Amino acid sequence: MEVIASVNKLRLKFPGAESLLFKDFSLSIRKGEKVLIVGSSGSGKSTLLQVLTGLIPSSVEVPMKVENIKIPLSWGFVFQDPESQFCMPYVDEEIAFVLENLQIPHDQMPSYISYYLKQVGLSFDDMHTKTQILSGGMKQRLAIAAVLALESDVLFLDEPTAMLDPEGTEEVWNTIKEVGEDKTLVIVEHKINHVVDFVDRVIILSDNGEIVADGSKQEVFEQYKHVLIDQGIWYPDAWKDYLLANGKPRPQSTGWDSNSAITLTDFTGFRGKNKKIEIKNVDVFPGEWITVLGKNGAGKSTLLHAMMDLIKTKGVYTIFGQDAKKINKLSDYAAFVFQNPEFQFVTNSVYDEVAFTLRLEKWNLDKVSNKVEELLEFYFLKNHEHSHPYQLSMGQKRRLSVAAATVKGQPILLLDEPTFGQDAKNTFAILEQIEYLRSQGTIVIMVTHDLNIVEHFSTRVWVIDQGELTIDCSSSEYTKGMHKVVG
Amino acid sequence: MQLDFSFRETWLHKINPSFKFILIVALFIHILFIHNINIIINYMIGTAILYILFTGHPWKRLLIISIPFILIFLTSSTSMIFFGKGEVTWFKWGLIHITEEGFFRGLHLGFRGLVFATLGIIFALTTRPVYLFYSLMQQLKLKPKYAYSFMAAVRLIPIMFEELQTIRYALKVRGVQSQKGILGFYHLLKSYSIPMLSQSIRRAHRIAVAMEAKRFSDTTKRTYYYLVGFSKLDVYLLIYFVVVIGTSYYFANSYSYFPIQDVRYNN
Amino acid sequence: MGRALKLTDILVTIIIALIFGLVYKLWGPLYGFVSVFGLHAEQLIYGMWFIAATVAYLIIRKPGVALLAEVAAAHGEFIFGGEWGVTTLIFGLGQGLAAELVFAAVRYKKFDMFTVSLAAIASAGASILIDFYYGYIGDLALWNLLLLIGIRCVGAVLIAGIFAYFIVQALEKTKVTNLIRPVSSNDYKDLDK
Ligand SMILES: Nc1ncnc2c1ncn2[C@@H]1O[C@H](COP(=O)(O)OP(=O)(O)OP(=O)(O)O)[C@@H](O)[C@H]1O
Ligand SMILES: Nc1ncnc2c1ncn2[C@@H]1O[C@H](COP(=O)(O)OP(=O)(O)OP(=O)(O)O)[C@@H](O)[C@H]1O
Ligand SMILES: [Mg+2]
Ligand SMILES: [Mg+2]
Numbered sequence: 001m002e003v004i005a006s007v008n009k010l011r012l013k014f015p016g017a018e019s020l021l022f023k024d025f026s027l028s029i030r031k032g033e034k035v036l037i038v039g040s041s042g043s044g045k046s047t048l049l050q051v052l053t054g055l056i057p058s059s060v061e062v063p064m065k066v067e068n069i070k071i072p073l074s075w076g077f078v079f080q081d082p083e084s085q086f087c088m089p090y091v092d093e094e095i096a097f098v099l100e101n102l103q104i105p106h107d108q109m110p111s112y113i114s115y116y117l118k119q120v121g122l123s124f125d126d127m128h129t130k131t132q133i134l135s136g137g138m139k140q141r142l143a144i145a146a147v148l149a150l151e152s153d154v155l156f157l158d159e160p161t162a163m164l165d166p167e168g169t170e171e172v173w174n175t176i177k178e179v180g181e182d183k184t185l186v187i188v189e190h191k192i193n194h195v196v197d198f199v200d201r202v203i204i205l206s207d208n209g210e211i212v213a214d215g216s217k218q219e220v221f222e223q224y225k226h227v228l229i230d231q232g233i234w235y236p237d238a239w240k241d242y243l244l245a246n247g248k249p250r251p252q253s254t255g256w257d258s259n260s261a262i263t264l265t266d267f268t269g270f271r272g273k274n275k276k277i278e279i280k281n282v283d284v285f286p287g288e289w290i291t292v293l294g295k296n297g298a299g300k301s302t303l304l305h306a307m308m309d310l311i312k313t314k315g316v317y318t319i320f321g322q323d324a325k326k327i328n329k330l331s332d333y334a335a336f337v338f339q340n341p342e343f344q345f346v347t348n349s350v351y352d353e354v355a356f357t358l359r360l361e362k363w364n365l366d367k368v369s370n371k372v373e374e375l376l377e378f379y380f381l382k383n384h385e386h387s388h389p390y391q392l393s394m395g396q397k398r399r400l401s402v403a404a405a406t407v408k409g410q411p412i413l414l415l416d417e418p419t420f421g422q423d424a425k426n427t428f429a430i431l432e433q434i435e436y437l438r439s440q441g442t443i444v445i446m447v448t449h450d451l452n453i454v455e456h457f458s459t460r461v462w463v464i465d466q467g468e469l470t471i472d473c474s475s476s477e478y479t480k481g482m483h484k485v486v487g
Numbered sequence: 488m489q490l491d492f493s494f495r496e497t498w499l500h501k502i503n504p505s506f507k508f509i510l511i512v513a514l515f516i517h518i519l520f521i522h523n524i525n526i527i528i529n530y531m532i533g534t535a536i537l538y539i540l541f542t543g544h545p546w547k548r549l550l551i552i553s554i555p556f557i558l559i560f561l562t563s564s565t566s567m568i569f570f571g572k573g574e575v576t577w578f579k580w581g582l583i584h585i586t587e588e589g590f591f592r593g594l595h596l597g598f599r600g601l602v603f604a605t606l607g608i609i610f611a612l613t614t615r616p617v618y619l620f621y622s623l624m625q626q627l628k629l630k631p632k633y634a635y636s637f638m639a640a641v642r643l644i645p646i647m648f649e650e651l652q653t654i655r656y657a658l659k660v661r662g663v664q665s666q667k668g669i670l671g672f673y674h675l676l677k678s679y680s681i682p683m684l685s686q687s688i689r690r691a692h693r694i695a696v697a698m699e700a701k702r703f704s705d706t707t708k709r710t711y712y713y714l715v716g717f718s719k720l721d722v723y724l725l726i727y728f729v730v731v732i733g734t735s736y737y738f739a740n741s742y743s744y745f746p747i748q749d750v751r752y753n754n
Numbered sequence: 755m756g757r758a759l760k761l762t763d764i765l766v767t768i769i770i771a772l773i774f775g776l777v778y779k780l781w782g783p784l785y786g787f788v789s790v791f792g793l794h795a796e797q798l799i800y801g802m803w804f805i806a807a808t809v810a811y812l813i814i815r816k817p818g819v820a821l822l823a824e825v826a827a828a829h830g831e832f833i834f835g836g837e838w839g840v841t842t843l844i845f846g847l848g849q850g851l852a853a854e855l856v857f858a859a860v861r862y863k864k865f866d867m868f869t870v871s872l873a874a875i876a877s878a879g880a881s882i883l884i885d886f887y888y889g890y891i892g893d894l895a896l897w898n899l900l901l902l903i904g905i906r907c908v909g910a911v912l913i914a915g916i917f918a919y920f921i922v923q924a925l926e927k928t929k930v931t932n933l934i935r936p937v938s939s940n941d942y943k944d945l946d947k
Contacts, residue, residue, distance in 0.1 A: 015932065015941045059696045059762060060933075063941040077700040084693035087635070087701065089642040093617075096712035097635075101702045103710045132646070150702060310656045331662035338660075343653050346661055346682075348927050360662055388929040390689065404661075515840040519888065552835070558786025559837045562796065565789065567890065570898040584895065592890055600838070607832060607839025616833055636765040637826070640772045641833075647773070677924070684773065684921070685930040688813070691769040692933050695762040703761070 001030040004154060004184055005052050008068035012051065014391070015063065018383065021047060022209045028070075031153075034185045036195055036217070039205030040231050040423045041395025042380070045188040046080060048205070049156045052186065053077055072154040072184070076147040080158045080394045080421070082139035083340065091117070091134075091142060092127040098149040116145040119179070121171045135297030140164060144172060154184040159394070161194070162420045163339075165295045165449050169194060190234050190395075190423055196221075206231060232425025239452050242428060261286050261443055262307075262412070267315035269299075269306030276302045277467050279315075286411070289434070289444040291454045291475070294464035300447040301339050303464060304414045307445070308336050319412070334412035339447070341401035342390065350376070350392070350400055351385040357408045375403045378429065394421045402430055406437065413437065415446040419453070431457055455479045495543035498720050499613040505626040506721050507614065511606050514728065518602060522749045524595040525739035531598050533731030534605040542612045552612075556604055563600035568593030591747050616641045622715040632705040639694050643687060650686050654679055759818055766934055767810050771823040774806040775830020782837040794898075797905035801913035803845070804877035807853040808870040808914045812922040814934055817854075817862050820873065824850025841888070845881055852880035871915030878903075878910040 006028030013020040021044045029035055029052075039045050050056040054071040057064055079085045088094045095113045104112060113127060120141040131142065140163055147155065157176065161169040173194040176185070180198075189195050202220040204213040204227055212231075213224040221228075221235055228235045260283035269277040277299040284290065292300045306313045309330050317324040319333050327333065338344050347353045354372045363371075376382045379399040384392060389400055402418050413434065419427045435457060438444050446458070454461055454475050461478040463471035471478070499507075521527055539549065571593060573586025620638050623629040658678065665675050759767075781802050789796035810823030828846025836842050853873040860869055882903055885891045891899060925931060 011945045013941070013944050015937055020945070020947075053700070055696060055700060059699045059760075061937050063937050063945055065942075065945045079697065079700075081693075084690065085697040085700075087639055087694055087698045087703075089617075093712060097698075097703075098701050100709045100712055101704070101707075103708060106710055106712065106714055109710075109712055132649075146701065305656075308656075308660060310659065329662060329664065331660055336660040338656075343657055344660070346654075346657050346663070346678075348929065357662060391929065511840055512843075515844075555783045555786060555837050558783060558789075562786045562789045563889070566794070566894065566898070566902070570895045571890075572893050572895060582897075589893070592893060596889065603839035603841050604837045605839075607837070607842075608835045610839075611833055611835035614833070619833070632761055632764055633768075636761070636768045637829075639765060640769040643769055644772060644776070681921075681924045681928065684770075685925055685928040687769050687773060688766055688925075688930045689933065691765045692762055695760075695765040698765075699761060705761075 001032065003028045003070060004031045005029045005072045005186070006068070006070045007051060007066055010051060010064065010066045010069075012047065012056075012062060012064040016387075020209070022064075025209060025211070027052075027203070027211065029184065029186060032182070032184055033201055034180070034199040035187065035201045035203060036192065036199040037186065037188045037203045037205060038190070038192065038228075038233050040207055040233055041190075041399075041421070041426055042393045043205045043207055043231075044209045045205060046158050046393060049077070049158055049186065049188060053156055072152075074150070074152040075154040075156060076150040076152045077156045078140075078144055078147050078158060078160040080162065081340075082143055082163065085143050085146075086131050086139075089130060089132070090127075091122075091124060091129045091131055094131060094142060095146050095149050098146050102150070112149065116149050117142075119148055119175055120145045121168070121175075135301075138296055141168065141172065144175070148175075148179055152183075154186065155180060157185065157187045157189075159189055159421055161189075161191075162394075163296075163417065166451070168296055169449075190421060192234055193236065196236060204228065204231065204233065232423050234424045238424045239456070242424075243456060258285065260284060261320055263316065263318045264307075265316035267306070267317050268313060269302050270312040270314075271302065275467065277306055277464070279303070279469050282462075282469070282472060284443055284445070286441045286443055287438060288460055289438050289458040290446065290460045290462055291458040292445065292447045292462045292464060293449070293454070298464040299467040300464050301416050302467070304336070304416050304445070304447065307414055308334060331410070333410055334414055335405040335408065335410045337401050337405045337413075337415045337418050339416040341397040344401040344404060345389040348388055349385070350381055350387050350389060353389055353400055353404045354407055356404065361408065371407065375407060378433070379403050380426065395423065395426060398422060399426060399430070402433075406433065409437065409442070411441070412443045413445065415444065417447050417449070419448065419450065451479075494545075494612070497541050497543040497613070498723070499537070499541050499609065500543065500615075501718065501720050502613070502724055503626065503715060503717050503721050504614050504619040504622040505715075506717065507610060507724070508619070508623075510724065510728065511610055514606060515603065517732075518599060521599075522595070523739055524591055524598065524745055524747050525743040526735045527595055527598045527602065528744055529735035529738055530731065531602050531605070533728075533735065534602055534609070537727070538605050538609050542609060544612055552608060556601060559600045559604050560597040564593035564597030566593075567596055591745060618713065618715055621711060621713045625711060625715055630705060631703075631709060635698065635703065636695075639698070640691065643690055643694075646690070647683060647687055650683050651679060654682050759816060759822075762934060763814055763816055763819065764822070767814060767819045767823050768826045770810050770813065771806045771826035772830040774809070774823075775827040775834060777805075778803055778827055778831040778842075779834045779836050782831075786837075794902045794905050797902055798909040799913070800881070800906050801874060801878070801909035801911070801915075803881070804849055804853065804874050804910055804914035805918050807850050807877060808873055808918040809922060811853070811857055811873070812865055812870060812918065813925065813931055815862065815865060815936070817858065820857055821850040821854040824853065824877075844888075845884055848880040848884050849877040852876035867916060867919045870919055871911045874910040874914035874918075875907050877914065878907045882906065 008026045010022045010025040011020055012022045037045055050060065053075050056062045086094055088097050092113050095116055096109050099109050099112055122138065122141050122145065131139065134142065140160060144160055161172050164172060177198050187195055187199065196217060199217060202217045203211055204224060206212045212227050213220050225235065262284040264279045265281050267279040268275050292303065294300050305311045309324060319327065324330065345353055347356050351372060354375055355368050358368045358371060376385055381396060381400060384396065389397060392400060398421055419430055434444055458475045461471065461473055461475050462469055568590050569583050569585060571586060571589025573588030575587035577587055578585040617638055620634040624631055624634045665671055785796050785799060788799060806827035807820040807824040811820040825846045828842045831842050853876055856873040856876045
């Protein structure tokens with residue numbers, strides 16, 4: 001079949017990087033194929049998509065050389081980061097921008113706009129809504145709508161659902177499946193469960209930017225399973241195998257101080273003047289791992305922000321018996337990981353970022369460097385210690401933000417989706433690290449959409465719905481209920 | 488943060504932005520050729536009426552906005568009043584030399600500054616940037632490359648204020664506490680301004696990439712989501728200024744405030 | 755590697771310009787306040803109105819950005835409701851052109867403090883030229899006029915020259931400049947290793 005996109009002998013190296021990311025890399029994609037590209041975090045997947053669309057080097061200048069390159073005539077791109085892909089301030093204008101580029105007549109625009117919004121399951125009372133106030137998940141759906149509006153033959157998708165709730169993920173993939181029927185799809189994704197059933201070709205990218213497997217999905221998942229395990233990449237049975245290998249029982253939170261460490265009573269958090277989160281009454285005990293579940297826009301991040309005293313709050317909030325509002329430096333008690341890892345960074349290098357808190361604490365130099373090296377090693381960031389945090393891949397940023405937040409070992413950990421965009425090995429590494437801290441008595445409050453974590457790591461579940469805590473139960477109860485619903 | 492605040496839409500909001508812009512530039516050029524202080528004063532009254540009655544903003548806000556006007560008046564006039572050249576000395580003390588000519592030249596500059604300021608603020612208060620740039624593209628053939636860059640950048644401004652908040656959150660979460668004194672202030676300023684600038688640049692860069700990924704191009708033709716056209720109101724505004732200018736000249740000749748026709752030194 | 759302005763360059767220039775446009779707007783009342791002290795003390799801070807051009811040039815290092823930045827900043831000040839209205843645009847155009855000419859004279863190859871200070875002085879010169887017609891400053895007493903010119907130039911060098919240079923140095927540490935500046939030919943050579 002006709003080749004629609006290809007590179008031949010691609011060489012690419014980021015300025016200042018130690019080695020080439022791609023060395024004589026070749027790949028071609030034929031018309032109508034549904035290709036899934038997997039690889040560990042930092043292997044160059046996002047970069048590859050940008051090369052295949054010509055964004056590198058035409059929009060982003062990166063030194064590269066290629067013997068032959070074929071860029072599809074008409075393509076659409078959904079980026080990994082929802083924040084940075086909007087060109088206009090309002091929802092309707094964002095899609096209209098694409099329509100304008102395609103010279104759709106003025107009077108047809110409104111109907112097109114509502115059509116595309118509906119396709120991704122977004123509805124607004126007024127389409128003229130600011131994109132800024134959408135939740136992370138809603139933003140990503142809007143981004144997909146804008147790309148659908150391009151009506152192109154080839155779609156490049158770079159982890160389009162990393163931040164969506166399970167329902168949204170399902171919906172978006174269904175949408176993509178539908179609209180992608182007669183299109184060529186090139187998908188980069190870590191969590192492949194939803195994708196597997198409609199791709200027909202799988203490519204595995206190794207850590208050093210080489211194709212280590214390329215074939216039909218049956219072929220790859222059966223014959224190359226060892227490669228997937230080796231590289232620490234997700235595959236359909238990854239969780240099962242991990243649990244088998246580790247024989248892991250569900251953690252118990254008993255055996256700790258029975259005094260509650262955190263108490264929230266009639267606790268409310270505000271964004272501007274609007275009440276966005278309300279907690280009637282909860283007590284949290286040392287050694288608990290609470291997963292916070294809820295739809296996109298439910299108020300999970302807002303809850304964590306409120307607990308970190310970043311937004312205006314009312315009500316009772318005590319930490320170890322003290323009024324949280326009177327605590328001068330809350331960061332001595334609680335570590336925080338933002339949903340967007342970039343919000344975390346305050347220094348100019350990966351190394352400094354991890355060392356930052358320790359230096360504030362006036363640790364001595366040797367101790368700092370030992371600790372930092374240890375963590376960077378653990379999170380596979382050692383090769384990037386001199387990079388700027390912003391130059392990392394998405395998954396690397398995420399890991400860095402977790403490393404930087406957990407380095408000091410505060411008794412409370414507030415984590416906003418710390419495992420999104422990770423490959424299998426890093427997900428388990430992060431979870432094990434958190435589990436270790438928890439087993440030492442740390443309280444973990446973690447927002448996630450991953451139900452495997454609920455089932456196998458956490459001890460307690462909070463479900464947030466429209467700004468209210470609606471379910472508060474142990475994980476086993478929650479999973480039991482879940483199975484009932486499913487079964 | 489919300490930068491736009493509520494107001495009542497008036498006919499001035501519905502004027503074609505490009506037309507409004509050109510009209511103001513034309514008035515500006517015309518005013519530069521006026522050297523008669525009496526005309527300027529009448530002109531000022533004409534624009535002030537527009538500002539007070541037709542911008543659609545509550546009068547309290549209008550009042551607050553006009554506070555700096557006093558400063559404009561002062562900065563534009565004082566040097567000339569105290570140090571301007573002239574024949575008829577009113578007052579002399581050390582370096583200060585107030586002459587009749589210098590005094591009126593200073594007043595003239597002050598009033599003229601006020602007219603420019605009022606015209607500018609009327610424009611700012613009654614024009615939505617998005618419409619302005621759509622109009623500039625449609626009527627004045629501004630290249631989309633520049634217009635969309637401007638619109639994207641204008642959109643980034645409120646986000647920049649959010650950025651400040653994000654930086655504040657980050658510093659708080661990471662346990663940075665501000666120091667006291669001048670040095671502390673310097674650190675504070677630096678730890679906000681540099682990240683904010685660099686973040687804005689990064690954002691701008693990403694948006695540019697996203698725009699190109701959405702097939703934005705300067706070379707192909709494009710359609711517009713907002714069509715900005717002309718209306719009768721544009722004619723009304725034109726007539727308004729024709730009348731203002733006409734009466735300014737008429738009254739300046741028949742009922743002048745000051746017996747000065749030209750404030751320049753050599754005439 | 756071409757030196758023509760790409761969309762990225764334009765957007766980045768304009769965002770820098772608008773940030774300074776906001777500063778320009780805030781500078782207005784401050785300028786008015788300082789001028790109460792008399793004897794052109796305010797001229798010392800006049801240099802802030804030239805800074806967009808030099809900062810943008812130092813960051814992006816391409817032909818045209820100094821002019822674009824200064825005009826865009828003036829336009830920003832105008833649409834934010836700056837006290838001088840349209841006047842700002844004329845000054846912005848003149849100041850931007852003057853700075854651009856200096857950068858053209860060094861063929862866009864020098865990015866040191868001296869070059870930007872020269873550009874700052876050029877901008878100051880342009881603003882003074884416009885003031886001759888616009889502000890009748892030729893009608894000031896000679897000593898007073900010279901004082902104004904002198905202080906304005908010193909302020910220009912301090913703010914739009916030296917201060918601008920340090921801002922960009924601080925920005926370079928955040929590696930953001932790597933994003934927009936042309937990649938060096940050495941980095942291309944590395945590809946053949
Ligand atoms: N601007 C840059 N400067 C220097 N190095 C970079 C830059 N962008 C990316 N890199 C490096 O290139 C490598 C590949 O990055 P890329 O974003 O393509 O990874 P990825 O496979 O998409 O990872 P992830 O799954 O985490 O998103 C990473 O090691 C990253 O640190
Ligand atoms: N900075 C903000 N200003 C105003 N409203 C906001 C802001 N951030 C979020 N909101 C609103 O608050 C509500 C809760 O948002 P929040 O980000 O807490 O959702 P979430 O549960 O974390 O969703 P997601 O899974 O998408 O991250 C949403 O309605 C959102 O529109
Ligand atoms: Mg990636
Ligand atoms: Mg969230």
